[in-house]
Amino acid sequence: MLFNIFLLLAGLATLVWSADKFVYGAGAFARNLGLPPMLIGLTIVAMGSSAPEMFVAATASMEGMTDTAIGNVLGSNIANISLILGLTALLGAITVSSQTLKREIPMMLAATVIAGYFLHDGQLTRIEGAGLMLLFLALMGYLIWHAINNKEADVLADESDSEIPKDVPTIKAILWLVVGIILLPLSADWMVNGAVGIAKAYHLSDLVIGLTIIAVGTSLPELAACVAGVLKKEDDLAIGNIVGSNLFNILAVLALPALIAPGAVDAAASTRDFYMVLATSSALAILILLTGKSRQLKPWHGGVLLMSFIAYQVLVFQS
Numbered sequence: 153m154l155f156n157i158f159l160l161l162a163g164l165a166t167l168v169w170s171a172d173k174f175v176y177g178a179g180a181f182a183r184n185l186g187l188p189p190m191l192i193g194l195t196i197v198a199m200g201s202s203a204p205e206m207f208v209a210a211t212a213s214m215e216g217m218t219d220t221a222i223g224n225v226l227g228s229n230i231a232n233i234s235l236i237l238g239l240t241a242l243l244g245a246i247t248v249s250s251q252t253l254k255r256e257i258p259m260m261l262a263a264t265v266i267a268g269y270f271l272h273d274g275q276l277t278r279i280e281g282a283g284l285m286l287l288f289l290a291l292m293g294y295l296i297w298h299a300i301n302n303k304e305a306d307v308l309a310d311e312s313d314s315e316i317p318k319d320v321p322t323i324k325a326i327l328w329l330v331v332g333i334i335l336l337p338l339s340a341d342w343m344v345n346g347a348v349g350i351a352k353a354y355h356l357s358d359l360v361i362g363l364t365i366i367a368v369g370t371s372l373p374e375l376a377a378c379v380a381g382v383l384k385k386e387d388d389l390a391i392g393n394i395v396g397s398n399l400f401n402i403l404a405v406l407a408l409p410a411l412i413a414p415g416a417v418d419a420a421a422s423t424r425d426f427y428m429v430l431a432t433s434s435a436l437a438i439l440i441l442l443t444g445k446s447r448q449l450k451p452w453h454g455g456v457l458l459m460s461f462i463a464y465q466v467l468v469f470q471s
Contacts, residue, residue: 156349163343164369166335167204171373174332175200180320181329201377201393202400203332204370207340209405212362213412215344221409222276222417223362224370226425229264229398230363231371233432234461237394240378241454248391248440248447256395257437259291263402264433270410271422281410288403343369359418363425363468391440391449398433420471428464432457 178200199206205228209221240246248254266287270280317325343366351361377393439453 153349153353156346156353158346159342160346160350160365160369163339163341163346164372166339167207167343167370168372170332170335170339171200171203173328174203174336176317176320177325177328177330177332180317180325181322183316183318184320184322184325199396199400199404201373201397202405203336204340204373205397205401205405206408207336208344208366208370209408210412211337211340211344212358213409215348216413217344217348217358217362218276218409218413218415219358219418219421220344220347220362220366221413222271222406222421223359223425224366225401225406226421226429227363227367228371229401229429230425230432230464231367231461232374232394232398233436234457234464235368236371236375236378237391237436237449238454238457238459238461239375240382240390241449241457242451243379243382245451246382246390246449248449254441256392256399257440260395260399260402261433261437263287263291263399264430267402267406268422268426268430271417271426274417274419274422276406276410276414276417278411278414281407281414284403284407284410288400288407291399291403357418359421359425360468364465395436402429424467424471432460 205224208224212218212220212224237246267284270276270284347361347366350356350365351358374393374397378390380390382390435457439449440447
């Protein structure tokens with residue numbers, strides 16, 4: 153049991169560290185290639201923050217733990233909004249002024265509804281996985297096209313530019329990129345194996361271990377990014393990390409178990425857990441898009457989000 157806990161913690165620590173180095177190397181390399189900061193922020197940085205979920209989902213699916221992979225996606229999206237944005241909003245009101253985010257939040261909500269439609273019959277097929285992946289690629293194509301062609305000033309572009317490493321030699325950037333690529337799958341395997349041992353010891357289902365321990369663990373990069381963004385007064389970047397991560401999770405990451413190990417899905421995932429994902433995503437859209445000119449997440453909003461996360465965790469373990 154102690155070995156499994158060590159394996160889980162070691163895997164988690166290495167996973168978070170290697171994801172950070174992957175983003176650092178990829179971001180610096182992309183800047184050296186002359187790509188627009190907005191494009192780097194919306195694609196490479198957002199994908200990098202979802203790298204832990206991607207590698208854990210792929211590893212779990214290859215080991216026949218489809219419910220763990222699906223639970224990781226749903227649990228991470230729940231934790232990103234209710235836990236991470238909840239905690240971050242408690243530090244102070246988060247104001248959204250970026251037009252980009254006002255487009256991406258409805259996209260996140262639409263992607264969530266599509267994923268729910270695929271899950272509602274208790275099956276996830278390769279065709280559905282391919283559909284999710286095609287939607288992800290189409291979204292990437294749109295974001296790339298818009299970032300290259302849109303010349304309007306956006307506060308998110310300025311905040312993204314400040315976070316992308318500058319003056320990093322290309323060789324160094326490639327080195328950290330390679331280090332991240334090598335360590336991400338290894339650490340994901342350690343984390344999954346440790347989680348499996350803990351789940352067996354406490355008689356937890358694959359779904360529950362994905363929804364809780366693994367989901368919260370793989371969301372740590374988003375927590376660090378959100379807190380840092382708010383402390384630097386980069387509110388749009390903080391919310392942008394969450395919205396981008398949730399979009400990638402629900403499209404690209406959820407596609408992985410469907411493509412690698414299609415089949416039956418735990419009934420709770422397609423009902424209780426998906427409804428919580430939809431509720432938290434809808435709550436974020438309402439708070440940001442329908443709150444008038446202020447467009448703020450206030451501390452009391454954060455408190456409500458955090459309480460909803462705690463209530464959900466209690467429900468999962470009681471079930």
